[in-house]
Amino acid sequence: MQEAVATKDKYKVIGPVYDLLSTLYSGRSIHNCKVAMLNPQHLQPGDRILFAGVGHGKDAIHAAExxxxxxxxDLSETMLRKFQEQLDRENKQFRYPIRKLHLDIFKVDEAEQYDMVVANFFLNVFSENMMKDVLRHLTSLAKPGGRIVVGDFTDTTGNLLSRLAKKAYWYVAVTLFWAMAKNAFHKIYNYPQYMEELGLTIEERKYFKLLNMDCYWSVLGRKPN
Ligand SMILES: C[S@@+](CC[C@H](N)C(=O)[O-])C[C@H]1O[C@@H](n2cnc3c(N)ncnc32)[C@H](O)[C@@H]1O
Structure with a gap:
């Protein structure tokens, strides 16, 4: 495994319970959002796929399957350890072994190498300007014609009341992660807008509900050829 120079592990405390919190917070919705675009329609055997900020990584295991x-x-040693524990628990054989990088995403210097780059609940960690830089970097890692998938919170649909409820729901999460992992504190990002600004074509959006509100979405953007 390629290793990062030692940095403080911001997910040391919350990392071990991250997936548990996500299930308590959303039921299956977050998980379903994370695997929404990982199907034979979008991903062929042998395709190269990168998971940025993989966390516990059930989505990455799904892609390997x-x-x-x-x-x-992932920059967090704790998160990569939880990912390895998940792999060990599932004990599955894959056609290709999973490659693990303990690095800052900006240190992944593999331009145009990936058929798909996945940012599930990753971009929301950053302040708006930094998020735009990260998204630009992720886009540079995709091959021409490759796909960028962003799974995250959304508040773009519904009436005023439902949008307010979704904002409140987001601010509970962002406050927790701001306090526990020093994530940036910010509004819900409208990811398709930033993706289009980078020249990606939005090909698909899938929504995932909680209490009958579209709280999450998975957005698939295509890089020009
Ligand atoms: C909110 S968690 C999401 C984890 C996972 N993708 C999921 O959906 O459950 C964000 C992840 O991004 C990682 N991360 C944050 N900044 C990073 C960076 N600059 N480079 C690589 N990983 C980073 C964190 O360590 C954490 O595992």
Missing amino acids: LGAQVTVV
């Missing part, structure tokens, strides 16, 4: 060549990257 489909026969993709999976690379995962």
Whole structure:
């Protein structure tokens, strides 16, 4: 495994219970959002796929089960340890072994190498300007014609009341992660807008509900050829 120079592990405390919190917070919705675009329609056996800020990484394991060549990257040693524990628990054989990088995403210097780059609940960690830089970097890692998938919170649909409820729901999460992992404190980002600004074509959006409100979405953008 490629290793990062030692940095403070911001997910040391909350990392071990991250997936548990996500289930308590959303039921299956977050998980369903994370695997929404990982299906044979979008991902072929042998495709190279990168998971940025992989966390516990059930989505990455799902992609490996489909026969993709999976690379995962995370800055947190704790998160990568939880990912390895998940792999060990599932004890599955994949067509390609999963490649693990313990690195800052900006240190992944593999321009135009990936058929798909996945940012599930990753971009929301950053302040708006930094998020735009990260998204630009992720886009540079995709091959021409490759796909960028962003799974995250949304508040773009519904009436005023439902949008307010979704904002409140987001601010509970962002406050917790701001306090526990020093994530940036910010509004819900409208990811398709930033993706289009980078020249991606939005091909698909799938929504995931909680209490009958679209709280999460998975957005698939295509890089020009
Ligand atoms: C909110 S968690 C999401 C984890 C996972 N993708 C999921 O959906 O459950 C954000 C992840 O990004 C990682 N991360 C934050 N900044 C990073 C960076 N600059 N480079 C790589 N990983 C980073 C964190 O360590 C954490 O595992």
